[in-house]
Amino acid sequence: MAKAAETTPAQLPDAETVRRLFRTMALVRRFEERTEEQYTRARIGGYCHLAIGEEGAVVGAIDAMTEGDCLFASYRDHGQAIAIGSPPAAVMAELFGKETGVARGRGGSMHLLDVPRRFFGGWGIVGGHLPIAAGAALALEHTDQPHAVLCQFGDGATNTGAYHEALNLAAVWELPIVFQAINNQYGMGTSVKQSSAEPELHRRACAYRMHGEKVDGNDVLAVREATSRLLEEARSQRRPSLLETVTYRYRGHSVADAGKVYRTPQEITAWRKKDPITRLGLLATEQGVLSAEEIEEIWSEVAAEVKGAIDEALGAAFPDPDTLYEHVYGDPRWREQFAAMRSGAPFGERGEERTWQT
Amino acid sequence: MADMTYREALRRALDEELARDDAVLLMGEEIGRFEGSYKVTAGLWEKYGAKRVRETPISETGFVGAGIGAAMLGLRPVVEIMTINFLLVAMDQVINHAAKVHYMFGGTVGVPMVIRTPGGAGAQLTAQHSQSLEGWFAGTPGMKVVAPATVTDAYGMLKTAIRDDDPVLFCENLVLYNLTGSVPEAEEDFTVPFGKAAVVREGDDLTLVAHSYTVQRALRVAEALSRDGVETEVVDLRSLRPLDAETVAESVRKTNRVLVAEEGWSTYGVGAELAARISRMCFDDLDAPVERVGQAEVPMPYSKPLELAALPLESKIEAAARSLLAECGVL
Numbered sequence: 001m002a003k004a005a006e007t008t009p010a011q012l013p014d015a016e017t018v019r020r021l022f023r024t025m026a027l028v029r030r031f032e033e034r035t036e037e038q039y040t041r042a043r044i045g046g047y048c049h050l051a052i053g054e055e056g057a058v059v060g061a062i063d064a065m066t067e068g069d070c071l072f073a074s075y076r077d078h079g080q081a082i083a084i085g086s087p088p089a090a091v092m093a094e095l096f097g098k099e100t101g102v103a104r105g106r107g108g109s110m111h112l113l114d115v116p117r118r119f120f121g122g123w124g125i126v127g128g129h130l131p132i133a134a135g136a137a138l139a140l141e142h143t144d145q146p147h148a149v150l151c152q153f154g155d156g157a158t159n160t161g162a163y164h165e166a167l168n169l170a171a172v173w174e175l176p177i178v179f180q181a182i183n184n185q186y187g188m189g190t191s192v193k194q195s196s197a198e199p200e201l202h203r204r205a206c207a208y209r210m211h212g213e214k215v216d217g218n219d220v221l222a223v224r225e226a227t228s229r230l231l232e233e234a235r236s237q238r239r240p241s242l243l244e245t246v247t248y249r250y251r252g253h254s255v256a257d258a259g260k261v262y263r264t265p266q267e268i269t270a271w272r273k274k275d276p277i278t279r280l281g282l283l284a285t286e287q288g289v290l291s292a293e294e295i296e297e298i299w300s301e302v303a304a305e306v307k308g309a310i311d312e313a314l315g316a317a318f319p320d321p322d323t324l325y326e327h328v329y330g331d332p333r334w335r336e337q338f339a340a341m342r343s344g345a346p347f348g349e350r351g352e353e354r355t356w357q358t
Numbered sequence: 359m360a361d362m363t364y365r366e367a368l369r370r371a372l373d374e375e376l377a378r379d380d381a382v383l384l385m386g387e388e389i390g391r392f393e394g395s396y397k398v399t400a401g402l403w404e405k406y407g408a409k410r411v412r413e414t415p416i417s418e419t420g421f422v423g424a425g426i427g428a429a430m431l432g433l434r435p436v437v438e439i440m441t442i443n444f445l446l447v448a449m450d451q452v453i454n455h456a457a458k459v460h461y462m463f464g465g466t467v468g469v470p471m472v473i474r475t476p477g478g479a480g481a482q483l484t485a486q487h488s489q490s491l492e493g494w495f496a497g498t499p500g501m502k503v504v505a506p507a508t509v510t511d512a513y514g515m516l517k518t519a520i521r522d523d524d525p526v527l528f529c530e531n532l533v534l535y536n537l538t539g540s541v542p543e544a545e546e547d548f549t550v551p552f553g554k555a556a557v558v559r560e561g562d563d564l565t566l567v568a569h570s571y572t573v574q575r576a577l578r579v580a581e582a583l584s585r586d587g588v589e590t591e592v593v594d595l596r597s598l599r600p601l602d603a604e605t606v607a608e609s610v611r612k613t614n615r616v617l618v619a620e621e622g623w624s625t626y627g628v629g630a631e632l633a634a635r636i637s638r639m640c641f642d643d644l645d646a647p648v649e650r651v652g653q654a655e656v657p658m659p660y661s662k663p664l665e666l667a668a669l670p671l672e673s674k675i676e677a678a679a680r681s682l683l684a685e686c687g688v689l
Contacts, residue, residue: 102466103462106463111463115466120430128455131421135424135430138427138433139428139432162419162423165417166420169421328461330460330468333552337502340554340603341553341602341603
């Protein structure tokens with residue numbers, strides 16, 4: 001059943017994969033650093049949860065997805081959107097609340113998604129999206145699609161009822177899903193040890209007779225290998241699993257939290273020494289896959305890409321307030337359904353002119 | 359037309375939609391071998407198999423959430439919740455998730471899911487099993503909430519709900535399951551649209567608005583009042599969201615008096631919503647303030663005399679109607 005694996009592969013994958021992983025992590029890092037800056041400039045409102053430091057766990061797992069697989073994430077979801085391939089300009093536009101954002105400016109930081117790339121959100125209630133991800137896996141199973149669901153969530157979610165219900169359903173229904181706990185050590189400011197009777201989160205899988213496994217979340221190659229293997233088991237054997245990826249967030253829970261009250265500077269420094277991007281960069285240069293110059297070049301490229309995304313998003317239009325009531329409903333009959341409700345009332349509801357495909 | 363019970367009409371709608379569309383699947387506790395707590399799904403597990411009539415653990419958050427996820431990927435799940443009281447366990451999934459998806463994600467994905475569940479009271483089921491909470495859900499944009507009161511509507515509205523692209527809470531009623539009525543033949547592909555109230559009895563002296571089982575009570579009250587020469591118009595709301603305020607207002611403009619009766623609590627209830635709308639739409643037409651009748655504002659007690667005292671029985675609705683009419687000098 002559950003096991004803790006130290007699975008850094010002896011050999012690096014092909015150069016293209018190494019380069020892609022490095023570049024995606026660097027892009028996510030740069031995107032989030034600039035996001036933080038944009039927030040301080042008041043271009044982004046509301047909550048804003050950064051995952052700086054967690055790129056290995058996020059990018060390694062998403063890179064293991066194959067076409068047709070579905071992704072679900074919590075509200076700490078900027079990296080997921082970038083890693084799945086959403087245009088950074090559309091993601092930044094969403095953070096800015098622009099009409100060109102991935103959710104037309106209706107969702108914001110916590111509710112990114114990209115349906116064509118099978119990224120189904122970006123959810124704001126801790127643990128709430130786990131049953132929904134299980135339902136997506138049920139749909140794959142029900143329609144005999146040879147794909148799986150990757151459901152990412154934080155360590156805090158593992159103490160919610162929805163987590164247990166989702167894992168139990170996935171197990172009894174043999175659903176093709178990998179539950180990935182991104183254990184960044186803290187649910188807001190409360191440590192895993194303080195909040196979880198079994199702080200080795202992967203061991204909880206045994207309660208559902210499910211395979212549980214722990215990997216170093218700052219080792220992007222190990223994360224990718226484990227996720228790839230578990231997704232394949234999910235696809236081919238309809239076996240769900242729980243993957244714990246152990247990592248760390250350098251920043252606070254959100255931009256409103258300095259992240260200093262509940263942990264020591266020494267702890268943050270110690271984790272920074274295990275930085276997932278630096279680590280892959282070192283390994284790649286040591287093994288001659290990437291040169292120091294190439295790495296520099298990648299950093300310049302992603303910086304320019306993020307700058308371009310910010311510029312494009314800044315230039316985009318905000319949604320027209322006249323569209324406030326649009327998108328509440330998706331059924332094409334909404335207009336006639338609500339016709340007799342709006343009359344005489346000071347408010348109303350609208351839906352879509354054209355509905356999405358089911 | 360075929361005569362059948364409300365329960366059988368629901369079953370036939372489910373059966374026909376399962377046969378019509380492969381994307382439809384049923385999920386819920388005890389809906390398979392056990393045939394459903396109230397036997398609505400009897401025979402469907404045998405006919406369509408365990409995959410399309412999926413038995414679930416007692417895990418409302420889990421399987422309502424699973425319904426949402428399956429719907430987002432294009433299935434049309436019909437989730438049975440044993441009673442509306444248990445839906446509170448999954449409130450987060452319904453209100454924070456299902457109702458938000460289409461809007462929050464900018465109209466790029468939706469949730470074509472139906473949650474079927476009975477409410478109602480009267481069988482000494484006590485505080486935790488006797489609530490009528492549909493108003494809670496009807497207060498949330500993104501949800502559609504319907505509550506058919508007749509056999510025909512139960513059949514036609516369930517078919518509409520399953521074909522609708524938005525999350526629909528379909529409210530049944532424990533007392534209504536054995537009501538008899540008729541439904542059209544299957545070949546007609548009969549459906550009943552959302553957002554259209556029905557005038558189920560015409561009258562000029564008083565408008566009595568109700569939904570679900572209370573419509574049946576309202577019709578009996580109307581008959582009693584008729585014996586005293588008062589003709590009551592009974593409006594069956596059928597849909598709570600979308601709400602057909604226009605049909606209610608039209609009736610009130612004719613009768614100038616209106617009483618709203620419901621099985622749930624009046625405070626913050628369906629009647630409260632209607633009173634606000636009627637006061638705006640019919641301010642100059644009213645002879646008296648909008649009157650309301652609901653369950654006594656206590657958790658439902660067990661003991662029979664206490665339960666009867668708490669229920670919005672015909673006697674209470676009639677008393678409220680007579681009082682309102684007396685205030686207007688009619689009785």
